[in-house]
Amino acid sequence: MLFDDTYRTITGPAEGIFRDKGSKFIASAFPIRSEEDFKDQLAAIKAEHPKARHHCWAFRLSPDRNVFRLNDDGEPSGTAGRPILNTILSADLTNLGVVVVRYFGGTLLGVPGLINAYKTATAEALKEAKVVEKTVNDVYSLHFDYLSMNDVMKIIKEEGLAILKQDYEDKCVIELEIRKGQLNKVLDWLGKIEGLEHRYLHTV
Known part of the structure; x- marks a missing residue:
């Protein structure tokens, strides 16, 4: 790498x-x-x-x-x-x-x-x-419909991602850290979830 x-x-x-x-x-x-x-x-x-x-x-x-x-x-x-x-x-x-x-x-x-x-x-x-x-992590926010919750949570659990904030009021919003080394794989998987949008926020 x-x-x-x-x-x-x-x-x-x-x-x-x-x-x-x-x-x-x-x-x-x-x-x-x-x-x-x-x-x-x-x-x-x-x-x-x-x-x-x-x-x-x-x-x-x-x-x-x-x-x-x-x-x-x-x-x-x-x-x-x-x-x-x-x-x-x-x-x-x-x-x-x-x-x-x-x-x-x-x-x-x-x-x-x-x-x-x-x-x-x-x-x-x-x-x-x-x-x-420490690992270098990128912070992303995910926006998705409640129906996609299980798919999103499965990826978070399997990859051991840290959730920083979550809000399930109108639409589901999760802010999480993704380690640099995992980034391509995680974003690839998230990209397959219908209606999910992800935004890069910053690196920590």
Whole structure:
């Protein structure tokens, strides 16, 4: 299969700490679904550590892992955000952010020292995190007549699809997740049910 329909992320927040020559680096790793999620977390961490000299960070988003940002927040270029991101990449994780807060200890660490500190703090946080494998799913809404209910439910049951919403007022409407790898087969079967319309909503 060309498209890998699984990805690895973390289930909840985790923290790692690294100390060097009096400087203290506190890494916070957390799962995110969007850039807005990340900005909210970053703001909360800045509020929690207002006296810290730097709040350096990186995040990676999307199941195909191609959306990422990083920031050195005043540290020499390439010594903070990049090592944080590289640690996320080497752990093969996505849909997460890491913020490393630095309390300056009075002694300069130099470029290799900084790279090591940000990398190690991030690695410590990821070591504490619980990693989970998730599937890439497309969310569809199905609209059909009540008479087709059994046919639709049979497909949902056989393929183990997750129903997100259902409404059987006038016409039957079901919103469900279909794993990418199952998509063609499921849509093919649904297409054979008379009068059923399906609409793609978004990918999760």
